[in-house]
Structure formats: C-alpha cells, structure tokens
Amino acid sequence: KRFHPLESEWLGYVFTLGDVTFYHSGDTDFLEAMNQIRCDVAFLPCEGHYTMGPEDAVRAAAACHARVVVPVHWGGTRENAEQVKELFDGEVMILEQGMPS
Template identity: 65%
Template sequence: MSDLLTDVTWFRGSSIRIRRAGVEIHVDPLALPASGDESKADFILLTHPHYDNFSEEGIHRVRKAGTVIIAPATMKKQLADADHFMRPGDMLQLDGLDVLAVPAHNEEKKFHTPEDGWLGYVFTIGEVTYYHAGDTDFLPSMFGIRCDVAFLPCDGHYTMGPMEAARAASACGASVMVPIHWGDSHCTREDLDEIQYQFSGEVRVLERTA
C-alpha cells in the first residue's frame, strides 16, 4: 500500500479518518458501532447535511475538548457551534492543518446544487495534501486543485461515476485516487475497474469498515 495511505480508514459513504503527523482528522463522521478503536478527532470537516453524510451522533462520538469543527457556511442552522464556517474559495491556516474549501455540487442533477454552498476540502497534514471532494460531479474547477491523495465519489447517480472520477483524479494531479461513495446498486466493486484505464496514477480501493 502506498505510504500516503498509512492510517487512512474509509468507513462508508464519504466518511474518512486520517491519522498523520500526530493529527487525527475525520471527514463526515457517522454514527457507527463501537469498534474498540475510539480515538478522538483533532479536526472534523463536514461536507453537507444529507443524512448519509451528517450525523450529530457521529460528531459526538469522535469529538473531544478542543476538537475543531469546520462546516459549510450554509450549515449554521444544523451546527451552530462549529468553529469555522467556510464558503468555496475560503482558506484556513490552523495549528496542524491548512484547509481550502472548494465547490461540491452536481452540474445538471438537483441533488447538490451550487446554491447549496456545500463543500469539498483540500487540506494538508504534514507534507501530504489530501482532496476530499464531498458529493459532487466532475467540475472544471478541479483543474485548479493540486493534491497527493484524492478521495472521489463514484456513485454514478447522486454524484459522478467512475469514469468522471478518473477524470477528476487526473485533473487535480493526484498520485493516489481512493474511491468513496460506492458499494451499492449504483456502483459496484467491478465498476471501479474502469478507473485504472483512465487514470495513470495509483487507484487504491479501500475496504468498507462499517
């Protein structure tokens, strides 16, 4: 396994945990059964408030005193006590984490619209830059992103599918692409094989752990 993915866990959907350089970050933490590994987050990034991405119980499960929560500005009603609310293009420099908020939406479908103001994030921990795209289609703005690892949705119904995800991985210059939002009737493990034919980097399919 690429050492860029050391201590990276995909739970399901868009829920990811990364531990690197003494920092633990959770993106879209969910209410999951106890696993015996109940460490807490230094940072929580939230992409949008859909039920399969946003869980108050999931946040509570990984939150500790001092956890920094970052969310879209349009989520203030759902999460008034977040530490930072961001809009596409906003940047934060925090102790242990640099974050850029980027757009995440559908181009034609109405599941995630530009007006919703929902987000993906480009963030750097130590020397590694990650891009978590949130729930989105391929967007031209992805050509302006540079990252080492890209977590890209492959659902193909609510978000882009595998072929678009391969294009997105190439656009953002990722060395490693990790598919997320797959494993249901819209995108199977076999569907992910298409990505490697279109993307010259490493495709790392993580096993769902929840």
Template identity: 55%
Template sequence: MPHQLLSGITWFRGSSIRIRRDGVEVHVDPYGGDDAASHDRPADFILLTHPHYDNFSEEDIDRLRSSETVVIAPASMKKQLTDADHFLRPGDVLQLKDFDLLAMPAYNVDKRYHPAEAGWLGYVFTLGGVTYYHAGDTDLIDAMMSVRCDVAFLPVDGHYTMNGAEAARAAELCGAEVVVPIRWSESTADEAHALAESLSIDVALLERAG
C-alpha cells in the first residue's frame, strides 16, 4: 500500500473494512476477519450498511464490541439490532467526539437486491484528517455527486452492485484521491481491474485479510 492515505486500512472480504488511524478503530460491516490480528482490540465504532448475511454478522459484532463501542446502523435495522447506539436514515448527520459522520443512501437502480425504499446506507466520515466514503452495496447513484472524500471504498462485483466502469464514474463524482475496490473476488476480478484501468487516480487492489 504505497499511498499514505491507505495507512491503517485492512480489507477482510466483501465490504468488510477496518480503519485504524490516530488511535481510533472503525469497522464497516465486520465479517470474516477471524485472524487474531483483526480482533486484538475492541472497535471504537462499528458501522453497518444493511442486514444481508455478509454485511451483518452478529458474531463478528460481538467479538469486536465493548461497552465503549459505538454501533451505528440504518433505521430499518431496528428489528435485527435492537441495541445499536444510533439508527440513521439517508441524509442524517451524526456528530460525536472526534468522529463526524454523514449517512448516504445506498441502493440498486435497476436491480432488486438493494431497494431504495429499504433505507440502507453508505457512510462518509473523517479520521485523522482523512475523509472516507464507504459506499455500501449500491449502484451508481446521483447522491454520489454530493460526496467529497480522500478515500472511496466502492463495490465492483458487477451483479449485485456497480460494475467497474460504473465505479470509475462514481470515483469521479465523489472526488476521491484513492479508490479501494470492495465486494470483488476471483470470479469478479475483471471488474476491479476494469475500474483500475479506467481511472488516472490511484486504485488500490488490496489483498483480503483473514
């Protein structure tokens, strides 16, 4: 990871990301990071995008959570996760000590997997002077034009979410300096490489941990 903006970032699989920066640890959709290094301290913040099995793992949440951990989830997940600290809707802003967060919409435009009416989320947040955009499971949507970020985590599986070309357009819309493709695997690696080849900005194809 040559780019300094990628310092402290680990991708586990799917959309599961951990960021450690300035003594703060944030997990988005923790899932499958079962190596010892991934759980050597509790999370400060856990952000959940939606309740699909590979995004919402109660086992991983319990493993990472302490009495001080702040859990943030879509308002539509109140039945699945009654004890979250904050339930948000698209457009909500949350201001906490050392952590500001904007809840972004995340949905499919022409697919049925992630309906807009579900109110599922992506997130824009800042740690240590770096602004991150985790898009969640989404297609290319107009709301991305309102995002300004340094690092964008964009899904590129091409079936349930955007493909590589659409993710390249999303990266341009949100003004990212560095893009980290997520939600890709060996079978969809072509989409991740298509994204990398479409952009003049840095694209980091991270190796999965755990």
C-alpha cells in the first residue's frame, strides 16, 4: 500500500523476555520478510485500510510461526480483531482500551 513504502525503511521489533519471543510489526502490510521472523507472540495491525487487514494479519502470524496474536490498530471497532480471532488457529488476545499491561 502507498502508506508504508519499503523505501522508508520503517521497522518492527523482535525482542525476547525470558524464553518468550515477541514481534511487534508496527503499522505495516504483509511482507515476505516476515517468513524470516520466529516468535511466540505477534502484535499485528488488522485495520485494513492503512495497515494489513485481518486476513493478512493471520497470514503474517503464520509466516512468523506465532502461537499467540494480539491484534492492534483494529480501527475503533472490535470487528477486525474478532475476524482475526475467527481466522487464526492459535490463541488471540483482544485487548481493550485502558486495559492494564
């Protein structure tokens, strides 16, 4: 999409706490490079207009072998996050605004 050109060199983060590896993609679309990431928990956008939608978020989760997906930037309603939950085989944690971390 025109909102996240590769030339911008924006990035996501992979970090490990204890024995759990997390991936936070940031605002992005599906990228083939996600196949090189290995994580336990993936924070993936699923809004669908400015970022990847639910289907591509699930595709990204599969690419990086995530066991748990946390949908982010889901567009103000739960619909896109719920779609991720319906489509993904693993665990999906839908966080609410103001939920303690």
